Amino acid sequence: METVWLNGKFLPAAEATVPVLDRGFIFGDGVYEVVPVFGSHILRFEEHLRRLGQSLAAIYMQSPHSDTEWGAIIDGLLERNPCGRDRSVYLHVTRGVAPREHVIRAPLTPTVFGMCTPIPERNYDTGLSVITHADIRWQYCDIKAISLLPGVLLRERARRADGSxxxxxxxxxxxxxxxxxxxxxxSAGAVRTPAKSNHLLPGVTRDLVVELLRGADMSCSEGPISEAELRTADEIWITSSTMGIAPVTRLDGKPVGDGRPGRIWQTADRVYQEYKLKVSANTAPGPGLNRSAR
Ligand SMILES: Cc1ncc(COP(=O)(O)O)c(C=O)c1O
Known part of the structure; x- marks a missing residue:
């Protein structure tokens, strides 16, 4: 059975419970991280922990654990959940249990939860279908907040629209x-991604892709992408820790470019896959995973 981490202990998922007055349950008052692990290598460990620290600071919380402690929690979850070669570790911190009132009355003991799930093998031969939608979310999208109802509704709209x-x-x-x-x-051979702002999450994969493209002497700029540019793009990609770089071949039901994963995506994905192989080859399996290999 799946083993999770809750407030200082590893225990079976079915036995892990949280009080109903936890502010995470009542208000969605908390933040999270998803850390991908390829083979034995935790990809961009420091970057994920740095973003977790930034999300916590943005909601007036301090990290309940040092990086070493987070590393031990991740190692413990990986050891106890041998659920495939590639896995992701989900880390979740809420402000803790308190009487239900909006104002934060410190000091509270945060609730810390962690679990490990397999990353499925992806086949991007035909690419993905996506829709466009108004960004209905709030102004703090750079915080990886657990209150994800807008994201849930947006993905559901995509699915209901045409299975996107x-x-x-x-x-x-x-x-x-x-x-x-x-x-x-x-567009015309040039890769572009929106610059970081409060309107988007500073994706760890995004940053890695920008770094890898530039390292491979491919042009990659950061700046505004208009709706017209999106609709006439030769290629569109979406990135995340669990999806990697995914080619989009249909936008609102219409083909992107020639409707197949693009030539530049193929190069970018090859560079990304080679990078993952290189860093995981440098990592000894087992406890004390080598997190800093680049
Ligand atoms: C809103 C949002 N943007 C971007 C990303 C991609 O971030 P990362 O590459 O760090 O997984 C995620 C990941 O879940 C996300 O939820």
């Missing part, structure tokens, strides 16, 4: 990101 996988979001006429991914477009 993702909603690409438009705010004031420009692309922000996907409901749970970052967006790249390719």
């Amino acid at each position: 996988t993702e909603a690409v979001l438009l705010r004031d006429g420009v692309v922000t990101e996907g409901a749970a991914s970052n967006v790249f477009v390719v």
